[in-house]
Amino acid sequence: MKVLLSWIREFVDVPESPEDIGKLLSVRGLALEGLEPHGDDVVMDFDVTANRPDCLSMIGIAREIATAYNRPLRSEGDGFSHRHTAATAKAVALRTSTDGLPITIEAPDLCPRYAGAVADVTVGPSPQWLQDRLTACGIRSISNVVDITNYVLLELGQPMHAFDLAKLGGGAIVVRRAKPGESIKTLDGKLRSLSPGMLVIADAARAQAIGGVMGGADSEVTAATTRIVFEAAYFNPSSVRATSKALGLKTDASTRFERGMDLTAPARAMARACALLEQIGAGKATGTIVDVFPQPPTPRPVGLERASISGLLGMEVPDAGVERILRSLGFDVKSASAKATAGHAGWSITAPAWRVDIKRPVDLIEEVGRHHGFEHLPSTFPGVQQAPAASDPRIVRDRRVRTALLGMGFSEAITFAFIEATAAEPFLAGLDPIALANPLSEKFAVMRPSLLPGLIDAVSHNRRHGRRDVQLLEIGTRFSPRGETRGAAFAWTGLATADHWSGARREVDFFDLKGVIEQLAAVSLVAVTFADADQAYLVKGRSAKIAVGGTTVGVFGLLDGAVAARRDLPPGDAVYIAEINLDALTAAASLETLRAAPLPRYPWVVRDISILVDDTLSAGAVRGTIRSAAPGFLIDVREFDRYQGKGIPDGKVSLSFRLTFQSFERTLTDEEVQAGMQHIIDALTRDLQAMQR
Amino acid sequence: MTIDPSIGPDKARELFRAELADVRTDAELQALRTRWVGRKGSWVSAFMEALATATPEQKKAFGRGANELKKEVEAAIAEREAALAATRRPADAVDITLPGRPPRLGHRHPLSLIRDEVGAIFTRLGYQVLEGPEIEDDYHNFEALNMPEEHPARDMQDTFYLQTPLMPAAHAATAEAIALRTPALRPPQPLTLLRTHTSAMQIRHMEMNAPPVRLVAIGPVYRKDALDLTHTPMFHQVEGLVVGKGVTLADLKGTLAAMAEALFGPGTGVRFRPSFFPYTEPSAEVDIQCIKCKGAGCAMCKRTGWIEILGSGMVHPAVFEAVGYDPNEVTGFAFGMGVERVALLKWGVEDIRLFYENDLRFLEQFGL
Numbered sequence A: 001m002k003v004l005l006s007w008i009r010e011f012v013d014v015p016e017s018p019e020d021i022g023k024l025l026s027v028r029g030l031a032l033e034g035l036e037p038h039g040d041d042v043v044m045d046f047d048v049t050a051n052r053p054d055c056l057s058m059i060g061i062a063r064e065i066a067t068a069y070n071r072p073l074r075s076e077g078d079g080f081s082h083r084h085t086a087a088t089a090k091a092v093a094l095r096t097s098t099d100g101l102p103i104t105i106e107a108p109d110l111c112p113r114y115a116g117a118v119a120d121v122t123v124g125p126s127p128q129w130l131q132d133r134l135t136a137c138g139i140r141s142i143s144n145v146v147d148i149t150n151y152v153l154l155e156l157g158q159p160m161h162a163f164d165l166a167k168l169g170g171g172a173i174v175v176r177r178a179k180p181g182e183s184i185k186t187l188d189g190k191l192r193s194l195s196p197g198m199l200v201i202a203d204a205a206r207a208q209a210i211g212g213v214m215g216g217a218d219s220e221v222t223a224a225t226t227r228i229v230f231e232a233a234y235f236n237p238s239s240v241r242a243t244s245k246a247l248g249l250k251t252d253a254s255t256r257f258e259r260g261m262d263l264t265a266p267a268r269a270m271a272r273a274c275a276l277l278e279q280i281g282a283g284k285a286t287g288t289i290v291d292v293f294p295q296p297p298t299p300r301p302v303g304l305e306r307a308s309i310s311g312l313l314g315m316e317v318p319d320a321g322v323e324r325i326l327r328s329l330g331f332d333v334k335s336a337s338a339k340a341t342a343g344h345a346g347w348s349i350t351a352p353a354w355r356v357d358i359k360r361p362v363d364l365i366e367e368v369g370r371h372h373g374f375e376h377l378p379s380t381f382p383g384v385q386q387a388p389a390a391s392d393p394r395i396v397r398d399r400r401v402r403t404a405l406l407g408m409g410f411s412e413a414i415t416f417a418f419i420e421a422t423a424a425e426p427f428l429a430g431l432d433p434i435a436l437a438n439p440l441s442e443k444f445a446v447m448r449p450s451l452l453p454g455l456i457d458a459v460s461h462n463r464r465h466g467r468r469d470v471q472l473l474e475i476g477t478r479f480s481p482r483g484e485t486r487g488a489a490f491a492w493t494g495l496a497t498a499d500h501w502s503g504a505r506r507e508v509d510f511f512d513l514k515g516v517i518e519q520l521a522a523v524s525l526v527a528v529t530f531a532d533a534d535q536a537y538l539v540k541g542r543s544a545k546i547a548v549g550g551t552t553v554g555v556f557g558l559l560d561g562a563v564a565a566r567r568d569l570p571p572g573d574a575v576y577i578a579e580i581n582l583d584a585l586t587a588a589a590s591l592e593t594l595r596a597a598p599l600p601r602y603p604w605v606v607r608d609i610s611i612l613v614d615d616t617l618s619a620g621a622v623r624g625t626i627r628s629a630a631p632g633f634l635i636d637v638r639e640f641d642r643y644q645g646k647g648i649p650d651g652k653v654s655l656s657f658r659l660t661f662q663s664f665e666r667t668l669t670d671e672e673v674q675a676g677m678q679h680i681i682d683a684l685t686r687d688l689q690a691m692q693r
Numbered sequence B: 001m002t003i004d005p006s007i008g009p010d011k012a013r014e015l016f017r018a019e020l021a022d023v024r025t026d027a028e029l030q031a032l033r034t035r036w037v038g039r040k041g042s043w044v045s046a047f048m049e050a051l052a053t054a055t056p057e058q059k060k061a062f063g064r065g066a067n068e069l070k071k072e073v074e075a076a077i078a079e080r081e082a083a084l085a086a087t088r089r090p091a092d093a094v095d096i097t098l099p100g101r102p103p104r105l106g107h108r109h110p111l112s113l114i115r116d117e118v119g120a121i122f123t124r125l126g127y128q129v130l131e132g133p134e135i136e137d138d139y140h141n142f143e144a145l146n147m148p149e150e151h152p153a154r155d156m157q158d159t160f161y162l163q164t165p166l167m168p169a170a171h172a173a174t175a176e177a178i179a180l181r182t183p184a185l186r187p188p189q190p191l192t193l194l195r196t197h198t199s200a201m202q203i204r205h206m207e208m209n210a211p212p213v214r215l216v217a218i219g220p221v222y223r224k225d226a227l228d229l230t231h232t233p234m235f236h237q238v239e240g241l242v243v244g245k246g247v248t249l250a251d252l253k254g255t256l257a258a259m260a261e262a263l264f265g266p267g268t269g270v271r272f273r274p275s276f277f278p279y280t281e282p283s284a285e286v287d288i289q290c291i292k293c294k295g296a297g298c299a300m301c302k303r304t305g306w307i308e309i310l311g312s313g314m315v316h317p318a319v320f321e322a323v324g325y326d327p328n329e330v331t332g333f334a335f336g337m338g339v340e341r342v343a344l345l346k347w348g349v350e351d352i353r354l355f356y357e358n359d360l361r362f363l364e365q366f367g368l
């Protein structure tokens, strides 16, 4: 809200500089957004919060300033403007009646009050001072009559409208809901079709204004106008809001009405407008102001207990301060008897009609607190009544996975949770995407079903910005129609080990990634198994799915070239990716408590064995045969060599295993180890047609 | 200088000491040895030769001096030889100035660092740290937070909506559990939107737990803001909530002051400015003393000396009523802070979009 300092000073004596006023008001609830010189005046721009429509006016801001500085606010009527005397203002007697202009309110739920006044006018330009004030506050001067409505809007906050009476068919005003199929050409020249819920101000025949939103072009005041009707009314906030939204039409009037206006203001505004009309020589009201207000509401007092003020704020405000602040803001303050407030001394407070935000005692406590000054709040701490509850277990779990991956060289990425529909497509796993109804753009159209698309884009970004080796991880939420799951994904492209002056370079491969997963399983205390994956976005034969106890918890492997190309990765890049469903991993992990095993007290025995088998046979199958044939004291099997080529027949592969035997009960004898080895060799020969080398 | 015994042993000793002081290497020491105590043509041999042909008076004059010179030279050279040997690198020494072979080590994302830091601060203050769903229903995101349909404050947080409302099994189960606990509240609603704030988590927690409450909820939130220097459509928020008997606005101030000092350094002051949020009353925006100018006024704080970091207030009674708490029995405070904003301020990052580009040149500036 832009206010003019000179205008404010008509209501309250504040000789303080605009900077000082801004500083103080900023800690009283009205943040100063801008300060601009305007001739020898100053325009102050205050940020008015949505709950304070009363501050969208000079008088509203002036009232806050008066309270902040503890100065009297000049009441409306005596100090309006140094440019006209109190005598002129009073010359327009506030005679209201229901005679004269026929006004009918057919929709009192949407318009509980409507005031109209007829005036003879000579339309022309406004005096310079009036034009200046409007311009300073960001409103274009149009003509004396229209300028007056805007002047009153700025000064008192009450939106007004002026109709050309000659254009109102039947010379009557009907406040009603729009009829089916009804339309209106508004002041901005646009033809708008109205829906039946919308409120219109009509003449005997048709709509002439959209109530609280915008006037109609047909009854617009023009240079030829000689007789007008001023309108000052109260329109239902949610109705104005719905209409403004439906029509996509936001005006100075609609923004005020939709937040809630002062039900008592129309009469004051009308008197002010009529006085101004005479004062600037633009015309004169004829007859009476017709004010239709069938059911003025009874103000409801709110009880305020003294103890509740310090109880909520944690600072003491003296009674005199409480009363001073509330009275200065226009509240009616009565001391309540002890009985009325259940044994607590306090007050019965009635809010002025413009304070539509005051409903409960806490609303009053806020008023007292902010004007007493939050700077007086002491710094204390809330007491603890019981031991704090445990944090979300996912936090610790995610941290463990993150730390392990960081330790293995992956840097942490955070990507947007919404991605392009085409980027999500390969990762949907047969489920529908979670699409946004109103995405920011096509790039952010669907919620990610997987962390991988975002991570692939992050790898692509780094590759396109000159980075050869990229290792990234992300831990975050994935979305599907089945709900949200937490995942960990990582991607690796480039060298397997850091480039160094001493050594050979090697590109990352499948087994680097598999090793990372094995390490993650180890720190998560779960045993994982691997099987061929069948994912369109991974290269077949270079990818695997990860399972814990029969449940698939993730996949990894080489990113498919076509998917990579679609995400602008340089051609030929080998990008290895992995994703683990952390929730599934947690669920599949053994719930048994970890028990530490004692260290073995007896020596171990190591035996190596090399065999020739068909090269289609997996190492896993060989290992399985060894394990099932081995005695109970075989504690480890490790592949240490795999060889094909010179000396090995076609279609065969040489595999070497290192077997470790150890008993926890005794020292093993050579004979029992030898017997165990023989048993293994027999099984390999019999079941896998292996040949010992 | 050329060897000339006529300068006498005292002068020669001074000369030797000066030359010894310049010796740096084994080779130089060998040369010095030859020059001073070599069998032939050295200073000591020259003195000895001179002594052989000297008169008894001359012998008496510097014979003793010449012998002492010899002793000192030999001792000093031996000492220096030992010292040089002690610093000599063995033949198989490596060039320690070559670059090391660092094990690969990743870097933390700055937002993740702040999340953890804030989590740690509040864990220390006795809070539980929670995370909640990111897709929400209208009730938890708005209605229960005193923002009924048509509330103007809904405009303050432009919301992303789902094309198709969802009712996943887990959500239905939670909704049922809530209905069992507090049957009067409301029927389960489908998920329709991306949460605009972590405040939705406040409601979910209070629905299922009786007071007292002491929690921070951390996670991503979504608002329909176009990308620019200071906005991203997804960002991260830390939500704090304390509910109990006698919790006050002053308690909130003390708590936030402690957080500001922990995050931005000792002595960082906080300031409360009255504001408006539908779910708190009174409401306050909280500023910290400008971390750049320490309150003196600079470009970063628009010459005010203060920088806004979060919104907060006392939990609105309507929110308590929505979760079945009695506002006459308990009071509470809540605050919501942008993680990105803290990171921008703390590290002087000038473009918020850097947090979502994941450029390693940016990420690698942060530690672990």
Ligand SMILES: [Zn+2]
Pocket: B290, B291, B292, B293, B294, B295, B296, B297, B298, B299, B300, B301, B302, B303, B305, B306
């Ligand atoms: Zn500063």
